[in-house]
Amino acid sequence: MSDSANATTERTESGESDATGGPQIGAVAGKDDAVLRVDDLQKSFGGLTATDHATFEVERGTITGLIGPNGAGKSTIFNLISGFYEPDGGTVTVNGTDVTGMEPYEVAEHGLVRTFQTPRKLEGMTVREAMLVGPRNQPGESFLNLFTSPGTVGDSESANLADAERILADFEIDHLATQPATDISGGQMKLVELARAMLAEPEVLLLDEPVAGVNPTLAKKLKTQIRRLNERGTTFVLIExxxxxxxDLADPIVVLDQGSVLTEGTPEAVRSDDRVIDAYLGGGA
Structure with missing residues (x-):
C-alpha cells in the first residue's frame, strides 16, 4: 500500500493497523473541534442491517465527504443524524448536545440542517415563497402569536423576506424569485434548496447528492457556492x-462499507487505499 493510503492510519485513536496495513475498520480519531459526533450508530429494517456500529466525527469548518455505493448506508446515516429515523443504538451529538432520537425540527434548532436528494418543489408556491419555508423558529408558526404579538409576527416575516431576497441575490438566482417553484429545472431547484437551507443559519449542513442529475454548468455553480459558504463558516457533510x-471539494472523506465506516482520510489517501479501490472506486461507483 502507498504512503498516502497509510496516511489514513493517523486518524485512528490507537494508531494500530489491521491486517491490511490500513486503519482498523470503524476507528476514527478524536478531532480537536468536532461539531458533529456519530458514535456506534445502529439501524436495522426487518432484520436487514443498514447501519452497523458506524462511528465518525466531523470537525468544525470542514467539508466532509461520505462515499460508498448504493446500499452502503449513506442516506440512512443522514436520516439518523437529522432525526428522520430513530437509531436502534448509538448516539448523535451536535455541538456537544446529544440529539439522538430528536425530531428533525429539534435537531435543526441545535444547528444541523439537511437537504434531500430530490428537492421538494412545493406545489403552488413561487421560488420566493418556497424560500420562506427555510427560517426556523418563526413567530408566525404559533397561532397564539397572531393575536397576542401581531407586530412581532409582522416584523419577523419582513425580516425573513429581506433575508430570502438577499440570499437569492447572493446565489445569483434572484431572477427566479417570482417563478413557480414547479417550473424551474432540477439543478436550479437544488440551488434554491441550498439557499433555503442557509436561511435556517445552520452550523452543519448535510447535502444529499447535491449534483445528482445536475448539468455541468450548474454543478460547477453549486460547488462554488458550497466552497464560499464553507469559507464563511458553515460546516458541510455531503453524500455524492x-x-x-x-x-475535489471534500477533505476528509469517510468511506462506508455495508453500513460501517471502512476508512477515513484525505482524498489522496482514499484514492490510493486498495480496499476503497476494490470496494468502490474500481467499479466506477
Missing amino acids: HDMEFVM
Whole structure:
C-alpha cells in the first residue's frame, strides 16, 4: 500500500493497523473541534442491517465527504443524524448536545440542517415563497402569536423576506424569485434548496447528492457556492456519487462499507487505499 493510503492510519485513536496495513475498520480519531459526533450508530429494517456500529466525527469548518455505493448506508446515516429515523443504538451529538432520537425540527434548532436528494418543489408556491419555508423558529408558526404579538409576527416575516431576497441575490438566482417553484429545472431547484437551507443559519449542513442529475454548468455553480459558504463558516457533510466532484471539494472523506465506516482520510489517501479501490472506486461507483 502507498504512503498516502497509510496516511489514513493517523486518524485512528490507537494508531494500530489491521491486517491490511490500513486503519482498523470503524476507528476514527478524536478531532480537536468536532461539531458533529456519530458514535456506534445502529439501524436495522426487518432484520436487514443498514447501519452497523458506524462511528465518525466531523470537525468544525470542514467539508466532509461520505462515499460508498448504493446500499452502503449513506442516506440512512443522514436520516439518523437529522432525526428522520430513530437509531436502534448509538448516539448523535451536535455541538456537544446529544440529539439522538430528536425530531428533525429539534435537531435543526441545535444547528444541523439537511437537504434531500430530490428537492421538494412545493406545489403552488413561487421560488420566493418556497424560500420562506427555510427560517426556523418563526413567530408566525404559533397561532397564539397572531393575536397576542401581531407586530412581532409582522416584523419577523419582513425580516425573513429581506433575508430570502438577499440570499437569492447572493446565489445569483434572484431572477427566479417570482417563478413557480414547479417550473424551474432540477439543478436550479437544488440551488434554491441550498439557499433555503442557509436561511435556517445552520452550523452543519448535510447535502444529499447535491449534483445528482445536475448539468455541468450548474454543478460547477453549486460547488462554488458550497466552497464560499464553507469559507464563511458553515460546516458541510455531503453524500455524492460523482467522485470527481466530491474528491475535489471534500477533505476528509469517510468511506462506508455495508453500513460501517471502512476508512477515513484525505482524498489522496482514499484514492490510493486498495480496499476503497476494490470496494468502490474500481467499479466506477
